[in-house]
Amino acid sequence: MQMEAKRPLRTVLVDDYPPLLAALATLLRTYRGVEIVGRANSGKDGLKLIDEHKPDLVLVDFSMPDIDGVAVTRRLKAGPKPPKVVVMSFHAEPEYRDMAMHAGADAYLVKTELYHELVPLLERIAV
């Protein structure tokens, strides 16, 4: 298990706003703890990709028109061997965080703080 902890987290990104997906990919490009195995623009496509790749980690947008991040989290966490899930949103209010955490998310990140908080958070999650 300790050997495996060094392996990068195979990660799927899900957000319906393409520039944010691109920015996340840029941010994580040089971070060795993560390997991006898929990106999706909707909850539906995200679930399909996750089913395909069985990633270790999913970064998912809170608000998406088809299946939102909370619903995606709930579905993933209801299944066997669920990945770690980080829900991202621009809402800093605690209600949104609570919704994500109740659905089983491992963490909740406010999008404006992604740059400073994402990598430290991934360091914590990887353990």
Add this chain to the structure above:
Amino acid sequence: MDRRPLTVSRGPFGSSSAGEVVADAKLLEGEQRVFERMADGAELKPVLEEIARLCGRHSRHHTLYAVLLANEAGDRLDVAAAPGLPPEYFGFAAGTLVAADSNPCGVAAWSKQPVMVEDFASDPRWADMRARAEALGVRAGWSMPILSQRGRLLGTFAAYSKEPARPAPQDVALMERFAHIARIAIEKHHAERTIERMTNYDGLTGLPNRSLMLDNLDDTLLRKESDIAFLLFNLDSMKQINDTLGYEFGDRCIQAMAERLGEHVGHGMLARVGGDEFGMVLAGADIGPGMTERVRALLEGITQPLNVDERTVFLTASLGISIGPRDGADADTLFKHADVALHRAKQRGRNGFQFFEAAMNAPAARRLALLGELRHALERGEFRVYYQPQVEVASGEMTGAEALLRWKNPEQGEVSPAEFIPLLEETGLILTVGEWVLEQVCRDLVRLQEAGLRPPRLAVNLSARQFMQPDLAERIEATLARHHISPDSITLEITETLLMRDPADAEHMLKRLKAVNVRIALDDFGTGYSSLAYLKRFPVDELKVDKSFISGVTQSTADAAITDTVIRLAHNLGMQVLAEGVEHEAQRSFLEVHGCDRMQGYLTGRPMDMDAFRARIESGAAHGARPDPGSHSPGAPAAR
């Protein structure tokens, strides 16, 4: 076929005074119940049904009563209430024409006189009605017009009997009595509709107004059947149209646009929510994956030419969209968020649209993208140093230049320093980038000197983080020494705000920098709060008067007074003064008159790359001091 009532059955029924209704307690009680229901705000149809039923109970014959209502144009009738009559009756009477050759109700409505048919089976004038009457099991039919107080047609009150019957005066009186009650009910209903229209609809376009739309939006959200989209349109150029072609024409443009939008609304709801704003509520199949395409098509439709008063106008709209419930669970929030998105769409240029979610995401995504790119910008060589000339106000000679950092990223393009410098500060990257700038300035100075030119003194900005480095003075000294640059050919610019944050520490640091023998300028002077006690103790060589004062010196006596005062203050403290943001000759001559030493701005040169800067130094050396030939000042010519 002439069925005019005069030839039908005038005689004893022309006047109701012949008959009297025996108003027993039951009748009065029934009538009271009807009025109570009206007062309680009951719908019109059940009230009319009750009137018809009540009339039936008090008639002498076995008679069934019906109420028909006229349409708005007054040319057709439809059944509103016909308790006890067979379903076929509704079919026969639906859309009855108000005309001289219509059925008895249509004729009564047309002539505004009662029409009494005693027997459909035997009356030759109503032969064409015979089959229908038979199908309904009806022999006699009497109809009485219901007229408003002003004599406008509201509908008809009709009676049908299974037996042939000639109406007795009291029958006519009974019908008149109930037709009167029906009239009150109908007029009340019309009045309520008018009030509703006035409070809920826009007078110009007939569309629902903002309050009705918000109610409707709340109802739709409560039903929770599907996601809904709220689209907020703002017509881009209505103010211009109103100003140039007049408000009446503008109003007709609004009407035409309302019609145009109506063609696109489908099952949704369209409302006029402001002077030049429309709202649209879409639900179900209209939203979801294809939504963006649909919105694009909608905007395309709006931009098609509109014909208004034989003129062709081209209108464009900006559009903000919020999706419920994810962007807001109630109408007010959705409206507010669509407005936020609309605002952003307008910022990005007209004739565009923006989803609220994306509008909120965009700054976060851009920030993240810029931060991600900034980390590698230096190693990828994406930064450049530009130079903006600083000239003597009196002679025009270039005696300095400010080094300005520029960033061009392959993904993000040219990014404004106002956007990326705070990010450099936030991440601490400003330390390495700041050092690189000083290195680059040194390299440029060396290149210029090696080319045999006499470069002016170059000014480098120091950021807050750099200024807080304890070994800053030593670092700068070492860098200059490494390039064999004389410290007095470098000016360090430090903002007033930064110095006044901790003036005691700042004084200490400034003295150490001064000991290196660099020149020190106080940047953005006048925008922060200076302590004059400290100002006199700071070893500052030059005050840079902020451009916000310079832009106003020729219009605002206050700005002129401040600038004049700062010039005197600086001179009295033994400092020089440089005016920033000088764009017009009038500003320059003000500065000259008031003894300002130097200036910087578009009038004497925009920030330029190294090649242009070098050419500028060369031309200065060849021709003496001249204003920048390449500057395109928007105001007075730069010639002196």
